[in-house]
Each structure stands twice: as structure tokens, then as C-alpha cells.
Amino acid sequence: MLRSRRVGLGAALRELVAEAAKASPARLALTVFSGMILLVTVMLELPIATVERERTPLVDALFTAVSAVCVTGLTTVDTPTHWSTFGLVVLMFAMKIGGLGVLTLASLLSLSVMRHMGLAQRLITASETRSERLSEVGGVLATIVITSTSFELLTFFALTPHMIANQYPLGTSLFNGAFYAISAFNNAGFVPEVSGTAQYVGDPWFSIPIALAVFVGSLGFPVILVLVRSWRRRAHWTLHAKLTLSTSALLFVLGWIGIALMEWGNPDTLGGHGTGTKLLASAFASVMPRSGGLSTLDVSQFAPATRLFVDILMFIGGGSGSTGGGIKVTTFALLVLSIIAEARGDRDVEVFSRRIPHETIRQAISVLVMSAAVVLVATLVMLELTGLDLDRTVFEVLSAYGTVGLSTGITPDLPTSAKCVIIACMYMGRIGPMTLGAALALRERSRVVRLPEERPIVG
Template structure:
């Protein structure tokens, strides 16, 4: 009896269960708070689905909405949304960083993390210092972004200091945490030609999406790339490639589109295209009308949203590290080599299997969800696929159909946001921390592939 109880308790302490329970609890509390009459501008209780969807979107730092954030919610409701985004962003940053260190084996923990797993562990004082660094780093970045935005709203738009500070703090929090909530019905489209607003939001999203370990390693070793870890090399390299790819694609595709880039001068076109390439990392703001983009731009955005941002950061998706390692695996196989090497390091076979598993499961989930949503709604494949990947990648971009998907569609998107937020992290940690040694090997048999 004691053994069974101990085993059950140990299973509950598995990282995947702790993360899922924590985020589910935060969503539940957020739903209750947003259901209060005080949370709406009209002073009446909002529907449970709207409250649940908004809470899930905020905690999972997505930004998909069913109603106009500023018009529907009161100041109390907006503060709750920002608070939930803060909790979701800090929670992911903290948990993901701790798991990264556990998996890397650089630190240790004097208690078991899972029922059958012992790590080389870190002391509780190390964990406290680590969490404190993450919190200080996050709040500092948000404060800088809020200060710049506040100054711009006061000096450039004539807002009172109190209103400007409120706008600056709200958007500083949602930008760094990749939440995508904005207090204007057109998101940030009215600021498409304002570099102070656009670049501040974009930089905050990039920094938050890189991940705590990468940012701090860059701060220490930015002049010594040869000493960067594989994580930092892949994250930085892949991020630069994807941002460049996205910017060039949006420039080429939307250059003459009168509803998007067509009406801007060349400098603002470049800035808007760059901003639009940054947002699919999972930040979710937009300065161009997504609904008016060409389908080819939607497809490029789908790809960027599915990949997402860096590991141990606020961004969603399968992560740029997963995508980068997958590219190395494919390239190695095409060259006929037996080992995957990145720089001067060899990628373990266990990591290769984790990369393939996360990617395949992500593709499968998106495919199944797209099929279900197509069956439930009258919309076409382009729009439905965009919506599904936006929810799975916790991005928050939309072609404008979110509010019209019905109860079943909204429930599906809420579940996708939850899975997309905790899925890659919990799956990655579970795969890395649960290694079982097989005591025998079966006979090998060659199978035709292709």
C-alpha cells in the first residue's frame, strides 16, 4: 500500500503533470475572474466560453480573442488579462529553463523529479537563484519596453501620462511574453509607420522568444561565437534565417498589395515586412491587415507560426531549435553520414528521436484539428489552417474568422492553445528525463523506405 502511494505521488511530480496542472489552474482562476461583472465594460457577466477562451489565450500567451479587448473588458478585466499573460510567460520561462538545465545535466536536484528518474541535480538554492534571474530579467525587459512606449504615447500622441503609462505597461507585458493582446481594435495597424512603437514591440518579442539560457549566454559571450553552445548557435542562426526569409517573402508578396504594403513608402514597407516576419514567432500583433494578405503570405506565415521561437522562451511552436536540428538531421542523411554533427559537437541519437517525435506529433495534431474545424465551419482550407496553426503555435494572428467559429470551434482552439503552450515543453522534458535501458536487442531487419 505504501509502495503504491509512493509511486502515485512520484508520478504526480513528473514535470509534464506539474506543468499541465499549473497552467490548467491558472486558466481556471482566470476564467472565474473574467466571469465577474466587474471584468466587463458594461458591468455584466460575460459568457463562460468567452471567459474561458480569453483566459486560455492569455495564460497560454496566444492573443486570439472573441471580442474587442478594449471595448468589451473593463480596466479590471484588462489588468487580469495582462496578469494572466505575465503568469503564463514567467511560468514557461522559469519551468523551461529549469528543465533545460536538468536535461543538460549541468546542475542537479537532490530530490527525484520523476518516479524512476534520477538526475545529476541542482541544489534548491541554485533553483531559487535561477528563478530569481528569470524573474528579474523578464521584469527588466518589460520595464524598458514600457518606458519607451510610455514616452512615445506622451510625446507622439498627446496621451496623458497616466493613460500612456497604462498603455506602455500593458503592451510591454504582452509583447515580451508574446501574448499579442492589444488595446486597439486593429491591433497595431494605426502605428504601421511609427518605428518607436513597431521596433520596441518587435525587439521585446524577439528577446522574450529567444529564451533565457540563450540571452544570458549571448550577454556573456557575444564577442566569442566559437564558445557558444549548440543551443545558442541553432537558436540564433535559425532565428536570423527565418526572420530574413519572412521579411523577404512578405516584401516580395505584398509589395503591390494596396490593402497591406502597397500604400506605404519603401522604408515603411521594409519595417512593416520585418515586423510581420517577427510576429509569427508567437507574438501575435499585426501592423498589416492579415485578412487582406494574399494566400501565399498566409502559407509563409503558417510555416513561421508552426516553427515558433526559441526553447525556454515565451514563444510557441515546435521551436526553432527543433526545426534547426531537424534540418541538420536531414542534411546528414542526404550526405550519407552516420553521425549528426553541429559545429564541433555531435547530436545524440536520443535528441534526434525527440526532434522527429515532436515534429511528427505537431504535424499530426495540426492536420487532425484542421480536418475537424473544416467539418465544423463553412470556411476554406487556407483560413482554417491559419487559425489552427495560430492556436497551436500560441501566436494569436487571425484572418478574422475566430469569433465566428462557433462553440465547438472555440473549444477546439482553446484546447489547441493549451496543448501548444505546454506540449513541446512537457513532451521534450518527458522524453529527455525518462530514459529506459533495454536489456536485450532484437534481430535487425532492413525495411524499404520510400
């Protein structure tokens, strides 16, 4: 009797997921993602999740859950002193699941519940993972999980011996190593230690593994899959991989040089350290705005010009299909290339001996405008609710929307209404404006008749 009930419930669940995936895979993805946030919130609300064995206020539990699932790292409570071991394990689980991505998570649900994916689900998953063949989607998902876990294990094995050598107990070293590995690769930005990451400024055994994990995680699974395949066999590098790697490397170098020059003499950041530490700390700080959120320097002590520079890096974010946020490096690269092509009078946008379709440029412009609109509206609302200065407010909003996690220290003191604004920014920044628009669209517009063309004056 019990077995028949389970079979009946399983069949009903499979049918429900199948219908949802067929009707709108994007809405299914948002439903799964929102469900994960709700589940993590409930778990963090349990008294066992806190050191004091007391319930966390709902807004703080929700804020932390959204920050973890959306791999941001902003917090309204002190992570190592407020959350118990159980609470920290819940955060690790949330960061790992959230780092896989919205559509990947929904696809994995479809596979686990239905034992297969329908055509609609395969199409939208292929779009996120950039699979060339629909038959490869299942294998690509497995590769994503295996690859991400492998990078996390490499980071864990690199960090743990160093922590043991620094007189940490074995259990603490193992736990912190695993926490940092998951937090770094998934660009989550959560820290399990009371002393934070400032203690590791100038420490290459911590900074280099963490920075590498953040950088690789921010490249995006489509690029990682290309690199893995080219390592196994001489596979062709896609245009997306070339564009992402070259733009990411350029942004890293520019960020490294820019932060080093602007903070070199600042006594509150780099000024009091030697040349080696300055170079390492500025390189680490250049990687983190990609969406890493960890910092060995006090961001609140950055010069205003440096914070504006970091604002730009956070708005650009990481690669498409990555654990990072922002408008994505490929969007930024396409916009720059289109501006160059327009300035030169070229008819087409070309890069790496390939022509970029006009539809792709239009999508890049849409992402830029929608993201800028979200940031602008959120900043206006935050200024009205908090009365804070524009510099810190913009930094906080961009950090949330870019799912970065860097903060000038104002997050815990925000009123409840302002925390809700930051929650909305983190959520929209993680799922992406295009995914949100597709999920909320009631129907697709298809027009048979096209109106006559006429060019307005631009500029």
C-alpha cells in the same frame, strides 16, 4: 488556534506539493498551469471585469483565459471595448505568469510552498532551463524572473514617452505602455487600444521596441541566460544558444524578404505606402509569426501565398524554453541538418564543431510528427464544424497551436464547438506535445531484453 490551523494547512499543502513533484513533476506542471487558467477564467467571469458590468459567457471567458495564460492573443471578444481596467489587469497578470513557462511556474510554486525543490523537480526544471548544475536551478529561476521583468521595463520606458508625445493622457500612456511591454515580451499578442496596432504602421518608435521585445522573448530563457552571463563575464556560448540565434536570424531575414516581395504591390497591405514604411512593416510582420501575434498590417488581406508562407513560420515558432510556441527553431534546425547529413551520406549530424546525438534527432522527429498530427486533426475537425475554406482554417489552427495570435478575423464568429477546438490547440501548443506525453504517461517502459536488429527499406 487560528495560527495552528494555518500552520497545519501550510504543512499539508507542502506535503501535497512534495508528493506531486516527486511522483510526476510534469503532471504537477500541468496541474499548476490548468489551475492558473481556471483562476483567470473565474476572475474574467466577474461582472467587474467587463465594461458593461455584466458576466461574460463562460466559453468566451475560458477562451480568453487560455489565450492569455498560453500567451496566444486570439480573442472572441474585442479586448479594449469588452474588458474593464480590472479585466485588462487580470490579462496582464495572466500573460506575465503564462510567459514564465509551464515547468518554471510549477517550480516557483514548489519554492514558494515548500521553501525548496526536491531532486525530481530540480531535474525537470534543469531540463527546461538548460541548467548545467542542479544546485544552480534556484538561482536560474530568480534570474529568469528578473531578466524577463527587466526587458519588460525597458520596453515600457521606450514606448511610454512616445505615447505621451502622441497626445495620450499620462495615465493611459503608462497603462498602455505596461500592457504592450508585457504582451510583447511574453509573445502574447493582446492589444489594449480600440484602434489596434494598425495605426502604428511605419512608426519606428512603436514597431522597433515591440519587435525587439517579441524577438528576445522568443529566443528562450536558456539563450537569454547565456547572453546575460556572457555580458557579465566571458562565458562560453552553448551549442543550443548558437543554433537558436543563427536559425532565428536566418528565419527573420527570410521572412522579411519573403513578405516584402509577396506583399510589395498589394494595395490592401504594403502597396499604398512608401519604401521606408514597406520595409519596416514587412520586418515587423516577419517577427510576429515567431509567436508575437501583433500586426500593423491586415492579415486577412494577405495574398494566399503570403499566408502559406506565414503558416510555415508559425509552425516553426520560437526558441525552446521561450514564450513562443510551434515546434521550435532548434527542432527545425536539427531536422534540416539531419536531412543535409543524410543527403551527403554523413554518418553523424554535425554543426558548430559538435556532433548531435541520435537521441536528440529522434526527439526532434517526434516533436514534428506529434505537432503535425495535432494540426491535421484540429484542421479536419474545424473544417467539419465551421464549413470555412481550408486557407483560413489552417491559418487559425496554426496560429492557435503556435500560440501566435494572428487571425484573419474568423475567431469571434466561430461556433462554441470550434472555439473549444481552438482552446485545445492553444493549450497543447503552449505546454508542448512532449510535456503532455510525459504528464499523461502512466509509467515508464524499461525493457531488459532488446530484439534483433533488421533494417526495412526506406524511400
